[in-house]
Amino acid sequence: MLSLENNQLKAVFSQHGAELQSLIDQKTQKQYLWQADPKFWGRHAPVLFPIVGRLKDDQYQLNGQTYHLKQHGFARDLDFTIVDQQADRLTFSLHDSAATRGIYPFAFDLQISYQLTANHLTVTYRVKNPTKSKMLFSIGGHPAFTVPLANDESFDDYLVEFQPVGNYQKIPLVGNYTDSAAAQTDRMAGIKLSHETFKNDALIYQLKQKTVLELTTSAHQHGVLLDLPATDYVGIWSPYPAKAPFVCLEPWWGLADDRQATGNFTQKTGLHQLTSQQEFAAKYTISIF
Template identity: 50%
Template structure:
C-alpha cells in the first residue's frame, strides 16, 4: 500500500513493502527528485539496509558457532512493514523480528523508519530497539537514489556532489564487494565528480565519524538539486551503476560497512557493527532538502 505526506512544497510517498520512500516530488518546480525504479537499470527507489550494510563474505556469517546465510544489505528492504503511526506530516513504519527473520538473523529487534516532512525537507530516522535481555548486533543504512539529470537540458556529467566540510575525510576503498577499512586513503577534495568512471570501482565511501556533513548534488550552476545532510551517519556512499548509462545517483548514509576483505566471518568481529544491550535503543537520522 502507498502512503503519502504533503505540504505546500512537497509531496512524498512511501510503500509498506520495505518501508521504502518511493517519490519525492517538488510541487513548485514540478520535478520528481527520486529515482523511479526503472528495472532496466535498478528496480529500487530508496531501500532500507538492515541488519547489514553491504555484503557478507560468501553471504554467510557465524554467531555462537552457528552458521547463517544472508544476502547483500539484509532482509528489511524485502519485507512488509506495518504503519505504526501517521499524522499529516509524519509516518512511522515498523518491523518486528519474526519466524522468517530468525532463520537468518537470531535476534529480537524492533526496526522503525520514521519520515517527517518539514517544509522543503524530508527527515528520515532509523530507530532500532532491543526488546530482549540478550544483546542485539546490527548495522543499518539508507540507499536513496536521485534522478540525474533532473532536466532534459542537462546530462549526467554536468553534475557533481559538493562536500561542505573543512575536514579531511578517510576514503574507504573497496576490493570487489568488500571494504578495506584497514587501509583508508586521505580524501581532501571538496567535490565528487559525477561521471561513469567515478563509479568504476563501485561506491565512493567517506568516513564521517557521525559528524553532520552537507553534500549537494547539483550542476555547477546550482539551479536545482539535492542538499543531503548526513545527520549522525558514520559513513556515506555515493554510487551509480557502471558502465551502464543509468540516470541516477545514490547518496547513502550508513551506520555500518560491508565485510572487510579480511573478515573472519564471525558476526561479533564484523566491521561497523553496533551492539545494543538489553532494552537499549539506537537512533540514526539524515535529511534530504530539494531545491
C-alpha cells in the same frame, strides 16, 4: 501507496520495505527520486537492515552456527506495519519473526519515521533490543536521485559537494568487500561526476562530524541536499558501466565485510551493539531545491 505533502513537497511511500518511492517538487512537478527502472536498478530508496553491504559468501558465524544473509539484509523485502500516520509524519514498524530469526538470530523492534517540513524530508531510524541478550546490527539508507534533473543537462554536469571541506577517510572496495588496509585520507571539497567515477563501484567515506552533501550542477540551479548530523559512513554510487541516470547518496551506520573478515559476526566492522532494552536512534534529512 501512502503520501505526505505540503505546498512545497510531496513524498510517496510503500509499506513494502517502508520505502520512499517518490519525491516531487509541488511547484515544478520535478521528480527528484529515481523511479526504479529495472533496466538499471529496480529500487528507489531501500532500507538496509540488519547489515549494510555484503557478507563474505553471504554468510556469517555466531555462537557456533552459520547463518546465510544476502546483501543489505532483509528489511527492504518485507512488509512493514503503519504505527503512526499524521498530516506531516508517517511511522512504519517491523519486528523479528520465525523467518528472520532463521537468518538473523536476534529479536528486534525497528521503526522508520518520515517527517515532512517545508522542502525537507527527515528520515529517522530507531532500533530497539527487546531482550536481555545483546544485539548486533547495522542500518543504512540507499536513496537514489535522478541525474540529470533537466532535459538540457547531462550526467557529467553534476557534482557532489562536501560541507565542510576537509579531510575524509576514503575506504576502497575490492569486489564486494571493503579494504580498510588500503584506506587513505582525501581532502574533499567535491566530486565532479561522470559514469567513470563509479568504475570501481561505490565511493565510501567515513564521517566523523556533521556533514552535508549537495548533489547539484555547477550553476546550482537545482539539486538535493543530504544533511547527515551523526552518520558513520556515506556511500556514493551509480551502476557502472550501465550509464544509469541516477546517483545514490547513502547514509550508513555499518559497512560491507572487509576483505580480511573472518566471518565471525562479533568481529564485523561497523556493527552497532545494543544491550537489554537499549535503543539506537539515527536520522538524516533530504532537502530539494
